[in-house]
Amino acid sequence: MAGTAQLERIAFLGLGIMGGPMAANLVSAGFQVTVWNRTRERAEALVEEHGGDTRIAHTPAQAAASAQLVITMVPDAPQVEEVLFGPDGAAEGLSMIDLAVDMSTIAPTAVRRIADRLRSERGAAFLDAPVTGSRPKAKDGTLTIMVGGEAGDFERARPAFDAMGELVVHVGPQGHGAMVKLINNTLAAVNAAAVAEALVLAQRAGVDVDSLLHVAESGSGDSAMLRLKARPMLEHDLEPLFKLAHMLKDVRHCLEEARALGVGTPVAERAAELYAQADERGLGNADFAGIIEVAEGLRPANS
Amino acid sequence: MAGTAQLERIAFLGLGIMGGPMAANLVSAGFQVTVWNRTRERAEALVEEHGGDTRIAHTPAQAAASAQLVITMVPDAPQVEEVLFGPDGAAEGLSMIDLAVDMSTIAPTAVRRIADRLRSERGAAFLDAPVTGSRPKAKDGTLTIMVGGEAGDFERARPAFDAMGELVVHVGPQGHGAMVKLINNTLAAVNAAAVAEALVLAQRAGVDVDSLLHVAESGSGDSAMLRLKARPMLEHDLEPLFKLAHMLKDVRHCLEEARALGVGTPVAERAAELYAQADERGLGNADFAGIIEVAEGLRPANS
Numbered sequence: 225m226a227g228t229a230q231l232e233r234i235a236f237l238g239l240g241i242m243g244g245p246m247a248a249n250l251v252s253a254g255f256q257v258t259v260w261n262r263t264r265e266r267a268e269a270l271v272e273e274h275g276g277d278t279r280i281a282h283t284p285a286q287a288a289a290s291a292q293l294v295i296t297m298v299p300d301a302p303q304v305e306e307v308l309f310g311p312d313g314a315a316e317g318l319s320m321i322d323l324a325v326d327m328s329t330i331a332p333t334a335v336r337r338i339a340d341r342l343r344s345e346r347g348a349a350f351l352d353a354p355v356t357g358s359r360p361k362a363k364d365g366t367l368t369i370m371v372g373g374e375a376g377d378f379e380r381a382r383p384a385f386d387a388m389g390e391l392v393v394h395v396g397p398q399g400h401g402a403m404v405k406l407i408n409n410t411l412a413a414v415n416a417a418a419v420a421e422a423l424v425l426a427q428r429a430g431v432d433v434d435s436l437l438h439v440a441e442s443g444s445g446d447s448a449m450l451r452l453k454a455r456p457m458l459e460h461d462l463e464p465l466f467k468l469a470h471m472l473k474d475v476r477h478c479l480e481e482a483r484a485l486g487v488g489t490p491v492a493e494r495a496a497e498l499y500a501q502a503d504e505r506g507l508g509n510a511d512f513a514g515i516i517e518v519a520e521g522l523r524p525a526n527s
Numbered sequence: 528m529a530g531t532a533q534l535e536r537i538a539f540l541g542l543g544i545m546g547g548p549m550a551a552n553l554v555s556a557g558f559q560v561t562v563w564n565r566t567r568e569r570a571e572a573l574v575e576e577h578g579g580d581t582r583i584a585h586t587p588a589q590a591a592a593s594a595q596l597v598i599t600m601v602p603d604a605p606q607v608e609e610v611l612f613g614p615d616g617a618a619e620g621l622s623m624i625d626l627a628v629d630m631s632t633i634a635p636t637a638v639r640r641i642a643d644r645l646r647s648e649r650g651a652a653f654l655d656a657p658v659t660g661s662r663p664k665a666k667d668g669t670l671t672i673m674v675g676g677e678a679g680d681f682e683r684a685r686p687a688f689d690a691m692g693e694l695v696v697h698v699g700p701q702g703h704g705a706m707v708k709l710i711n712n713t714l715a716a717v718n719a720a721a722v723a724e725a726l727v728l729a730q731r732a733g734v735d736v737d738s739l740l741h742v743a744e745s746g747s748g749d750s751a752m753l754r755l756k757a758r759p760m761l762e763h764d765l766e767p768l769f770k771l772a773h774m775l776k777d778v779r780h781c782l783e784e785a786r787a788l789g790v791g792t793p794v795a796e797r798a799a800e801l802y803a804q805a806d807e808r809g810l811g812n813a814d815f816a817g818i819i820e821v822a823e824g825l826r827p828a829n830s
Contacts, residue, residue: 332732356746368746370738391745395738403732404739407725411748414721414794421792422710425781428788429635429706435673435698436707442694443659443671445714447750478728485731488825489724491717494797522791 231383232256235291237284237307237314238328239266241464242355243297245362246327246388251276252365253387260287260307283312293381294324300473301334308338315346322348325381327369329354329406329470331477332399333484335372339398349377352398353385354405358465366390370408372401406478410492413475415449416512417495420519423457433458453513460517462510469508472499534686535559538594540587540610540617541631542569544767545658546600548665549630549691554579555668556690563590563610586615596684597627603776604637611641618649625651628684630672632657632709632773634780635702636787638675642701652680655701656688657708661768669693673711675704709781713795716778718752719815720798723822726760736761756816763820765813772811775802 232255236247239261247270250257256277261267267280281287284307288294294314296304304326308315314324324342326335330352339350351373361367369389371378378394385392395404422445426436437454440446456462475496482489498518507514535558539550542564551573553560559580564570570583584590587610591597597617599607607629611618617627627645629638633655642653654676664670672692674681681697688695698707725748729739740757743749759765778799785792801821810817 408743408748417794418717425785425790439673440711445711483827487728491720524786
């Protein structure tokens, strides 16, 4: 695309829990969106529900063929690299593409690797633009989007971001969007693990949990996780708004970055072990509130 | 005091960081307050600043002599027991007292021990009514007060609570005020440790910390501790609003209760180790934001 051309045509690759409603908001905002998904049914459901100018592509390459902006929203870096650089990948022979944006959450090192490859092989620019806020915010177009990359590229993609997000922040150079996201999610993961431990203790102590939540939400124990996850934890309502396996992945990426930088994060490491236990128990596809089921089985270290 | 007599005369024992402004608010609300403090200077400063009907007692027993309600606000259970049952203690020979309220944070087991002793030796009732909110909220009279004990006793003390707190909740029987407080503070301690780890990682990764805070406060990484302690941590402003040694004490009480109940709390245990390290380093009298200084020195476990 020409650097100053108005953004009209977007390829959206990956229509999962988050990607589906995000693409729908681009359609609603009037963009001409071409979608691709590994399982075509999701793409068809999107077109049926949201219609508009939406087209379904058979491959990432086809989706990207006429797009000015390619957005990837898939589980992790291997999938981003597959849809960009694999057979029929979006980057294949597509000289028109000069801006690719990954909105998945991948490691900062993967961001830099993908950015380098797009630049050297295609002359294309790349932004890492992960989001926070789970499916309800994806539906409402009220996600937080944290963007790493060149300021000019950020401005070009901004109309698309504005259609999907409420708080859109250019946080720094390539990889920093990912890093901010990973740190945010690690905070969330630790806070949610603390909530799970607290709820189990409160219940065993016979404490009135409503009073506890009332007090904690009004004071120093408050957190977004307390407000969002305490009730689902108590009710064991594990319908996935954000899958536990994805949370574990994000925390692991964060801790890998920390280790690479020589930074110790023992509290987050301990929380990560609990999410790993939950994943091993088959809770990976449940909401990460499923951590409560691990907390319920914990015994004191020296007992 | 007669059970239905209007509450007018209060003995307030312990004028520390929190007790001082709490007693001042009782004075402002028109109660006749007799104060006692281990070091008399603080009592004199209170009278000089807030005047009113305030009197200074030489001993807890003297303070309690004409009071309808005795409030203790001291570091921990041994001090509560000392001011109540020690030489010249408030409970000594004071048949008028039929309601004592501890607003310190002590262990639920200590609450039950003190309550039993007051009942059997004095026929007096007892409430555990710990507070959350640090010195600024103590000054503003906007503390959260969580009260354990009999409903009738709670109602008798309520006018005093209302003068010191904004959210006053009767959470259950004796000991449950303490338990709710300990769980709340343990949530805060874990969340603050997570913030400290996150800030150190962000700085080492070269991430723009303002952007990180902006994003995290708007999303899943948000917590009361992020809002209250991130800036002091970054600026190493460790003026004590809540002393690290007191936070460590509360977390330890909480973890002891958890162990006694057979509940495992590994994330909180790991956070407690960091606060213990900070305390060993001499940060006990600093604000618990001092945990940042431990976080800055942490290295990855396997490096």
